[in-house]
Amino acid sequence: MENIARVPVHVSIIMDGNGRWARERGLERAAGHIEGVESVRACTEAAVECGVKYLSLYAFSEENWGRPEDEVNALMGLMFKSMLAELSNFLENGIRFVVLGNRSRLSAELNSTIDSCMEKTRDNDVLTLIVFLSYSGKWDILQAAKRFAAEVAADPSRAGELMSIGTEEFGRYLVTGDIPDPDLIIRTSGEMRLSNYLLWQGAYSELLFCDTLWPDFRKDEFRSALMTYSKRDRRYGKVK
Ligand code: IPE
Ligand code: IPE
Ligand code: MG
Numbered sequence: 001m002e003n004i005a006r007v008p009v010h011v012s013i014i015m016d017g018n019g020r021w022a023r024e025r026g027l028e029r030a031a032g033h034i035e036g037v038e039s040v041r042a043c044t045e046a047a048v049e050c051g052v053k054y055l056s057l058y059a060f061s062e063e064n065w066g067r068p069e070d071e072v073n074a075l076m077g078l079m080f081k082s083m084l085a086e087l088s089n090f091l092e093n094g095i096r097f098v099v100l101g102n103r104s105r106l107s108a109e110l111n112s113t114i115d116s117c118m119e120k121t122r123d124n125d126v127l128t129l130i131v132f133l134s135y136s137g138k139w140d141i142l143q144a145a146k147r148f149a150a151e152v153a154a155d156p157s158r159a160g161e162l163m164s165i166g167t168e169e170f171g172r173y174l175v176t177g178d179i180p181d182p183d184l185i186i187r188t189s190g191e192m193r194l195s196n197y198l199l200w201q202g203a204y205s206e207l208l209f210c211d212t213l214w215p216d217f218r219k220d221e222f223r224s225a226l227m228t229y230s231k232r233d234r235r236y237g238k239v240k
Helices: 018-024 029-050 062-066 069-093 108-121 137-153 167-171 219-230
Strands: 010-014 054-061 095-100 127-135 184-187 206-209
Touching: 018 029, 029 054, 029 069, 029 127, 029 219, 054 062, 054 069, 062 069, 062 127, 069 095, 069 108, 069 127, 095 108, 127 137, 137 167, 184 219, 206 219
Parallel strands: 010 054, 010 184, 054 127, 095 127, 184 206
Antiparallel strands: none
């Protein structure tokens, strides 16, 4: 394996193309989602091996609630099953598991499994694996603004913050809180859009679009994405 010169701290993936993967094989869309879980496992392993500290995955967007009920149920069921199946792996390998998104839309059963999985893995520090579930970037910015405004409204001594708050402080109200912004955002399946993902946090992320469908995106592709990243020149608007 070639050495990766500069390993990103936070890699984020828009996992897309499960439906097309299944269609190409004459299978139901759900079969693509099931196979996609194998890619999640492979990329999580690769992230640990490469020394990535945060791996985040866009698993279900707010807009995905508009899919047929069967598919939504299949995706939520898969989330539930995979979490239970992977817990021992998270504990053995020092993986902290975090779910972020509009949790109020998830079932009570799923929410309690998520809480228990997060609680049991909270002190792990090899890799933080974040799953964005029922998430959208616009929703995140709006909930942050509402939370901030509510806190200030409840405490008159903080009124000045309404005008003085900076981007860094505001960023702490996003669901990502203390999690560093993604260095690299990968989207599979050839689509070149963000689909309402990490609109604030991705302000300076390197973007990488690849044609591979998510169920085919495994360790080699993950490592090769990291190689591509390590050759990028991040200038942040400055002159070098
Ligand atoms: C990504 O695959 C998984 C989710 C969005 C939940 P898709 O289901 O979007 O697959 P395509 O884009 O239809 O191929
Ligand atoms: C984006 O994929 C959301 C996830 C990968 C979870 P979609 O397949 O839902 O996005 P669009 O509809 O192509 O923009
Ligand atoms: Mg898609």
